[in-house]
Amino acid sequence: MDKIFMNKMEFYGYHGAFAEENKLGQRFYVDVELEADLSKAAASDDLAESVDYAEVYETVKSVVEGPPFNLVEAIVQAVLNKIFQAFSIVERATVKVIKPDPPIPGHYDSVAVEMTRERG
Structure with missing residues (x-):
């Protein structure tokens, strides 16, 4: 199977289990x-025979900059669902959402969740 990679797309969203995250938002x-x-x-x-990268970006953006989720896991699953809805050519997808600077005492880099799903 052939692969298309889109890396480190940046968005601003209001997701998290803490009220401050939902109010202030983050990258x-x-x-x-x-x-x-x-x-x-x-x-x-x-291009009609492939996947339009700009459309993928807008699809991901609609989830990450859309209504808030408590968990990164839920963001990832929502992105996967939208990708399979929007792009019939895609048979398998892996999505990784990285949350930099999470509000965890002593933690200074990031947390991430990655999931892989197949069209089914």
Whole structure:
């Protein structure tokens, strides 16, 4: 299976289990790996036979900058659901959502959740 990667897309959302996170918001980074048969696109050089990266970005943005979730896990699943709804060519997808500077005492980098799902 062929793959398309989109890495470190940056968004601002209001997700988290704490009221402050829902009020103040924060940055989120998203990595997406899409698996599809890209042979027709490669042969035809036609975007209609592939996945439009701008549309993927807007799809992810609609979730991450949309209504709040308590858990990063729920954000990831919602992104996966939207990807499969929007792009029929995608057979398998991996989505990783990175939450930098989580409100965890003594924790200074990030937390992340990654899930892989297949069209089913």
